[in-house]
Amino acid sequence: MWSLAVASPHPAAAFAAARPRRRPRPAAAPSHRGVNPQRWRCEKTQAWSFWSSLRASDLPGGLYGDVSKNMLKPAAVEQAEASAHLPKGDMWSVHKFGGTCMGTSQRIQNVADIILRDPSERKLVVVSAMSKVTDMMYNLVNKAQSRDDSYITALDEVFEKHMAAAKDLLGGEDLARFLSQLHADVSNLKAMLRAICIAGHATESFSDFVVGHGEIWSAQLLSFAIKKSGTPCSWMDTREVLVVNPTGSNQVDPDYLESEKRLEKWFARLPAETIIATGFIASTPENIPTTLKRDGSDFSAAIIGSLVKAGQVTIWTDVDGVFSADPRKVSEAVILSTLSYQEAWEMSYFGANVLHPRTIIPVMKYNIPIVIRNMFNISAPGTMICQQPANESGDLEACVKAFATIDKLSLVNVEGTGMAGVPGTASAIFGAVKDVGANVIMISQASSEHSVCFAVPEKEVAAVSAALHVRFREALSAGRLSKVEVIHNCSILAAVGLKMASTPGVSATLFDALAKANINVRAIAQGCSEYNITVVLKQEDCVRALRAAHSRFFLSKTTLAVGIIGPGLIGRTLLNQLKDQAAVLKENMNIDLRVMGITGSRTMVLSDTGIDLAHWKEQLQTEAEPANLDKFVDHLSENQLFPNRVLVDCTADTTVASHYYDWLKKGIHVITPNKKANSGPLDKYLKLRTLQRASYTHYFYEATVGAGLPIISTLRGLLETGDKILRIEGIFSGTLSYIFNNFEGTRTFSDVVSEAKEAGYTEPDPRDDLSGTDVARKVIILARESGLKLELSDIPVRSLVPEALRSCSTADEYMQKLPSFDQDWARESKDAEAAGEVLRYVGVVDVVNKEGQVELRRYKKDHPFAQLSGSDNIIAFTTSRYKEQPLIVRGPGAGAEVTAGGVFSDILRLASYLGAPS
Ligand SMILES: NC(=O)c1ccc[n+]([C@@H]2O[C@H](COP(=O)([O-])OP(=O)(O)OC[C@H]3O[C@@H](n4cnc5c(N)ncnc54)[C@H](O)[C@@H]3O)[C@@H](O)[C@H]2O)c1
Ligand SMILES: N[C@@H](CCO)C(=O)O
Numbered sequence: 001m002w003s004l005a006v007a008s009p010h011p012a013a014a015f016a017a018a019r020p021r022r023r024p025r026p027a028a029a030p031s032h033r034g035v036n037p038q039r040w041r042c043e044k045t046q047a048w049s050f051w052s053s054l055r056a057s058d059l060p061g062g063l064y065g066d067v068s069k070n071m072l073k074p075a076a077v078e079q080a081e082a083s084a085h086l087p088k089g090d091m092w093s094v095h096k097f098g099g100t101c102m103g104t105s106q107r108i109q110n111v112a113d114i115i116l117r118d119p120s121e122r123k124l125v126v127v128s129a130m131s132k133v134t135d136m137m138y139n140l141v142n143k144a145q146s147r148d149d150s151y152i153t154a155l156d157e158v159f160e161k162h163m164a165a166a167k168d169l170l171g172g173e174d175l176a177r178f179l180s181q182l183h184a185d186v187s188n189l190k191a192m193l194r195a196i197c198i199a200g201h202a203t204e205s206f207s208d209f210v211v212g213h214g215e216i217w218s219a220q221l222l223s224f225a226i227k228k229s230g231t232p233c234s235w236m237d238t239r240e241v242l243v244v245n246p247t248g249s250n251q252v253d254p255d256y257l258e259s260e261k262r263l264e265k266w267f268a269r270l271p272a273e274t275i276i277a278t279g280f281i282a283s284t285p286e287n288i289p290t291t292l293k294r295d296g297s298d299f300s301a302a303i304i305g306s307l308v309k310a311g312q313v314t315i316w317t318d319v320d321g322v323f324s325a326d327p328r329k330v331s332e333a334v335i336l337s338t339l340s341y342q343e344a345w346e347m348s349y350f351g352a353n354v355l356h357p358r359t360i361i362p363v364m365k366y367n368i369p370i371v372i373r374n375m376f377n378i379s380a381p382g383t384m385i386c387q388q389p390a391n392e393s394g395d396l397e398a399c400v401k402a403f404a405t406i407d408k409l410s411l412v413n414v415e416g417t418g419m420a421g422v423p424g425t426a427s428a429i430f431g432a433v434k435d436v437g438a439n440v441i442m443i444s445q446a447s448s449e450h451s452v453c454f455a456v457p458e459k460e461v462a463a464v465s466a467a468l469h470v471r472f473r474e475a476l477s478a479g480r481l482s483k484v485e486v487i488h489n490c491s492i493l494a495a496v497g498l499k500m501a502s503t504p505g506v507s508a509t510l511f512d513a514l515a516k517a518n519i520n521v522r523a524i525a526q527g528c529s530e531y532n533i534t535v536v537l538k539q540e541d542c543v544r545a546l547r548a549a550h551s552r553f554f555l556s557k558t559t560l561a562v563g564i565i566g567p568g569l570i571g572r573t574l575l576n577q578l579k580d581q582a583a584v585l586k587e588n589m590n591i592d593l594r595v596m597g598i599t600g601s602r603t604m605v606l607s608d609t610g611i612d613l614a615h616w617k618e619q620l621q622t623e624a625e626p627a628n629l630d631k632f633v634d635h636l637s638e639n640q641l642f643p644n645r646v647l648v649d650c651t652a653d654t655t656v657a658s659h660y661y662d663w664l665k666k667g668i669h670v671i672t673p674n675k676k677a678n679s680g681p682l683d684k685y686l687k688l689r690t691l692q693r694a695s696y697t698h699y700f701y702e703a704t705v706g707a708g709l710p711i712i713s714t715l716r717g718l719l720e721t722g723d724k725i726l727r728i729e730g731i732f733s734g735t736l737s738y739i740f741n742n743f744e745g746t747r748t749f750s751d752v753v754s755e756a757k758e759a760g761y762t763e764p765d766p767r768d769d770l771s772g773t774d775v776a777r778k779v780i781i782l783a784r785e786s787g788l789k790l791e792l793s794d795i796p797v798r799s800l801v802p803e804a805l806r807s808c809s810t811a812d813e814y815m816q817k818l819p820s821f822d823q824d825w826a827r828e829s830k831d832a833e834a835a836g837e838v839l840r841y842v843g844v845v846d847v848v849n850k851e852g853q854v855e856l857r858r859y860k861k862d863h864p865f866a867q868l869s870g871s872d873n874i875i876a877f878t879t880s881r882y883k884e885q886p887l888i889v890r891g892p893g894a895g896a897e898v899t900a901g902g903v904f905s906d907i908l909r910l911a912s913y914l915g916a917p918s
């Protein structure tokens with residue numbers, strides 16, 4: 001069940017004060033006079049007419065008198081004379097407690113305590129039968145009808161249940177009175193059920209009469225429990241008061257005028273200040289017992305609330321109020337503090353089954369607030385449903401109160417050019433739909449009139465489609481209609497809010513949230529009442545859509561489900577950084593990052609709610625399953641909890657990179673330090689970038705060049721603001737920078753390479769660095785980013801891997817053999833030093849000439865490139881704006897922490913694109 005909860009600053013939020021608001025007493029309020037014997041007789045006549053409507057053949061001799069006595073003698077009658085005059089000028093506080101609230105003697109006592117604490121002077125409490133009793137009673141009737149004798153023991157159970165509750169709650173004379181009445185009722189019921197058993201049939205009114213005892217007993221129990229504390233209390237058999245007319249289809253319409261008259265009579269007899277009334281049961285105008293059918297006790301409370309013009313109707317239940325969305329689907333759903341009647345109405349349509357829409361109608365007429373409260377959590381203020389003033393703030397969040405979904409729908413699309421301007425098409429379509437008895441849930445037609453689409457329950461769509469094909473056979477064969485198409489497995493997502501009316505931006509925000517979660521909208525409907533924007537989407541996307549929309553409007557967390565591929569040096573450093581920063585992100589930026597899976601090349605771990613980042617390594621050893629990239633990706637994309645999904649590729653693998661296109665297509669964002677995709681075959685790269693630009697799915701790769709240094713973002717910034725790139729030149733390899741910065745004096749080249757590897761600067765295979773390939777890849781990435789259409793093979797590269805070592809099968813073998821070339825390197829370095837120069841391995845993107853180079857060059861010792869230290873990269877952008885002096889970015893361009901930091905900041909950029917505060 002749901003309840004309401006938005007932080008609205010409406011004064012109604014102050015409703016939590018238990019005392020109902022006082023209003024001037026309406027002139028039409030029932031007058032409550034003293035006992036009037038004339039009316040009492042009138043009541044008696046009605047009761048008789050009810051009984052005479054039962055078929056005599058159904059009843060054993062002698063029963064009439066007994067049962068009618070019961071009907072005519074509610075316990076309260078006996079107190080009538082003793083009752084004080086009704087106080088004037090205060091309004092009724094109406095409460096309703098459902099079966100769960102009345103489930104045990106302890107709970108009934110708690111209900112009594114709640115009522116006693118209500119400071120209102122006049123209280124009317126509507127109760128359901130104790131939980132399960134209504135079912136037990138229906139079961140009795142069913143058993144008797146099917147001539148199953150076990151109805152007798154089943155009735156004994158009913159008796160014992162109530163006797164036990166009474167013994168717990170009451171004592172002395174009250175207990176004796178309740179038990180003697182219970183005993184009398186049960187023996188009457190036994191006789192009646194025996195009659196049903198003999199006849200093998202029970203009329204609806206018989207059945208309703210039997211079942212209604214559940215409410216009678218619970219009302220009596222509660223009224224005795226309240227009286228025990230010294231507060232006068234009467235109970236009301238609502239069959240004497242509520243008059244309803246059956247309207248077919250399991251519904252009844254209250255007769256307010258007649259009910260009000262009867263209520264007046266009741267009060268004339270029993271002017272009580274605290275009244276416990278039976279929920280659910282009522283009478284027909286002919287005094288035949290009936291029930292309020294599916295609308296139940298809430299409806300009783302609402303009708304009675306409207307009859308007494310209550311100050312407030314409180315519906316007690318087992319949830320804290322009405323939620324902003326189904327909390328089983330959206331864990332951040334909040335309790336709404338207030339809802340307007342119309343909003344509550346809309347919400348209840350969508351299964352937020354706190355209230356049936358019909359419950360709202362009677363109280364809405366008199367602007368009586370309904371409060372939904374949790375009887376098991378009295379401290380929760382609950383949700384008040386009332387009339388609300390128009391929104392003046394124009395605040396989008398306040399506009400949308402709640403979200404709801406309906407599953408198992410199909411869309412039917414009737415399309416063709418022959419509809420435009422032809423009156424009667426809609427009537428023909430919906431006439432056919434009506435003829436098969438299908439319920440149309442939403443309708444949409446664009447003003448081009450070339451198609452009408454509507455949603456119906458999945459189970460009705462086959463009949464609808466068949467009927468339309470028959471109805472439009474001629475139009476289809478003549479081509480005036482091109483198709484009657486069914487789109488299965490759809491769901492509806494609805495945003496509900498009275499104040500959406502005339503507030504621009506609500507639908508834009510909703511659709512933006514859906515687009516960013518890569519959710520395709522199949523159809524849209526919004527009536528001009530603007531309480532509700534309905535979108536139809538694929539059922540499989542529905543929960544994600546709900547979460548995406550909810551998190552956008554309720555400024556709850558921007559949630560991101562993360563999958564990490566390749567927990568190597570960078571991957572594990574990133575996981576550590578995520579672990580350390582997660583709480584801060586949640587607290588300060590409302591970003592909730594959950595790592596839902598980690599996969600290496602051999603094993604993987606998956607989680608539905610998020611891996612504990614303090615223990616992922618152990619999990620990868622003990623709880624892992626064999627790595628399977630497809631399964632890994634499915635796991636991430638099928639998670640319903642988090643609308644936004646991102647894969648972080650921390651491998652250097654070409655195969656992994658080849659999947660980015662498919663992932664982006666699935667709406668999964670991709671973030672990577674892996675250069676393979678952007679420096680791979682040009683056609684694939686262009687395809688990937690085109691897809692990325694055309695979709696709402698993001699692809700970030702800042703760490704592919706200069707690790708955490710802002711290289712890609714700087715270049716983007718220049719390009720997007722209209723600067724023209726002329727040349728990008730620099731030291732792009734952290735490894736080679738480190739090597740040449742440290743390869744001085746007596747040190748050997750191979751030692752320095754080993755150090756770079758140890759420091760985590762090198763590629764998994766250091767030959768990728770030494771061969772210049774890694775630099776060439778970076779040059780290609782920047783060249784393509786600048787608009788050049790170059791392949792890796794277009795870049796001439798001076799490799800630093802000696803010919804003889806290029807064929808080594810492993811990186812280790814290469815590292816072992818490297819020292820034999822130290823002498824050659826010593827010579828080259830000495831030559832440079834003698835000329836007052838240093839060796840630097842540089843990359844150039846020459847945009848003007850549309851080419852790139854990767855070379856080992858010598859620079860004078862005072863050249864900026866000669867000033868570097870550690871794994872520094874230096875990148876100089878010469879542009880139209882930065883022509884005399886290039887724009888230079890310099891700093892460590894390799895290493896675990898800075899690289900993982902670059903990847904992390906891409907993740908946060910993604911979160912902010914998805915709506916997190918920036
Ligand atoms: N080290 C740096 O300073 C630095 C800087 C910028 C970019 N990068 C890039 O970061 C990436 C990772 O570098 P690293 O130093 O962490 O390398 P690494 O070898 O330590 O980690 C790579 C991990 O990926 C795993 N892996 C390989 N293929 C896989 C597959 N198909 N499926 C799943 N897992 C797979 C490996 O088992 C390993 O655990 C590389 O693309 C590298 O170019 C590194
Ligand atoms: N191996 C790479 C890592 C950064 O991309 C380098 O040394 O620059």
Ligand code: NA
Nearest residue numbers: 702705707709
């Ligand atoms: Na970078």
